[in-house]
Amino acid sequence: MIHEAARLTVYPIATVIFFLGMSFACTGEWFVTGGFYVPDPKLQGQAPAVYQAIRDGLIDLAGSRFVTAMTWAIPILAIAALLKRNWSGLLMPIALAASIALPFYAFFSGHPFRIRYEVPLILAGAACIGAAVSLLRFAAPLVAIPLLFGVILQASPFDPDAPMIVEAQLDKNVAGRRAVTACLQRDYDGTTIMASMGSLAHYMQELSHEGLQIADFIHEGNGAIWDLALTAPATHAGWMLIEEQSEGGDVLARRVHEDAAFTRGMERVCSGGGVALYRTR
8 A cells, every 4th residue: 555655646746846946947946935925914924814814715715615514524534534444545535635735834924815825725625525425325415416506506616706717807907007018118228127026927928019028027036136136226227117006016116115215226207007117217
């Protein structure tokens, strides 16, 4: 059995190695733990609040009935696995619930809340509920079918206002940013543009239609160059893009609010859609 379990570990280990390799190729660091978001104090360092936020997010995604069934299913599986040794395989669905570690660590560290981080827990919950219901054997359909319909009625898979869809539309300022794009089209001189990848990666992609490439930007992935630019943007970049509105502003907006000298040597030339454009004098 140990041999079979060891074979299964090859896939997650390979995934982790590939992830670390891609991180190093993109940023020069094997595992980036910060610097690409502004810490959110609402959850940072508060374990009970983080757990409640994750639970509430899961309820928003899948409904309270699903979460209640999952809450009962996990201890039922654990008890059944402990009481009968040949049922140890029932622990496998519970192992999927370990995916809670990622959102818990992220939110505890100050990462802004993202409901999409709870999606893997839906898979874990479904596996645990299914395994627990299967213990009823011939009576399982009598429980499974009403439960299935109850969950679907609470969280329709075709809801146009589903939490994931709403979250994906946090940034809808494409039209507003056209003024900023027009400024760049008119005056861009080929010098580097400082912008936070954590908040404006989508806008960088939009600007690729105007001929700009990722090499034209200074961002968190540039490591030491980004750190130097944070000390004096005008010395290292010809331009700077700042997200000022979404979620209270990005890391550059915070620097502007905390230090009036941060933009020394630069002038604000235009803004739109929550984004401000600065140019080095």
